[in-house]
Amino acid sequence: MGIGRAIVTALEDEARKQGALTIYLGADDEIGNGETSFANVDLYEDFPGKIKNFIPGTHQSGFYLKLGYKIIGVMPDANGIGKPDIYFGNKE
Numbered sequence: 001m002g003i004g005r006a007i008v009t010a011l012e013d014e015a016r017k018q019g020a021l022t023i024y025l026g027a028d029d030e031i032g033n034g035e036t037s038f039a040n041v042d043l044y045e046d047f048p049g050k051i052k053n054f055i056p057g058t059h060q061s062g063f064y065l066k067l068g069y070k071i072i073g074v075m076p077d078a079n080g081i082g083k084p085d086i087y088f089g090n091k092e
């Protein structure tokens, strides 16, 4: 319904006003067998290739990608084996 976008846009506007250069965020892929293509794979192997072919599935990653955020990193196994924390950033 546009509520998520409105909240993030308000945060970005305020951060910009206060002189922030960029926003970083982490999105845990921790549910069940995982939601994104980063779940249950070896993220130490060809991570650039995995970013290029990233599939968000039902995960909130799709929301952040829609808002212009880019994947800037990952913490493998942050929430248990095969359950990473995915890092996004936006410099716009």
Ligand SMILES: CC(C)(COP(=O)(O)OP(=O)(O)OC[C@H]1O[C@@H](n2cnc3c(N)ncnc32)[C@H](O)[C@@H]1OP(=O)(O)O)[C@@H](O)C(=O)NCCC(=O)NCCS
Binding pocket: 001, 002, 003, 004, 005, 006, 026, 027, 028, 056, 057, 058, 059, 060, 061, 062, 063, 066, 067
């Ligand atoms: C993720 C969340 C904030 C999105 O809020 P929302 O109000 O549904 O988002 P919006 O309606 O503003 O969506 C903005 C755009 O992102 C898209 N979008 C929203 N959720 C999406 C998802 N899970 N996957 C792909 N796209 C998504 C919308 O379709 C919309 O696209 P459009 O501009 O083409 O219409 C909300 O689902 C939520 O609170 N989830 C539970 C908590 C959570 O995941 N928080 C984030 C923790 S890191």
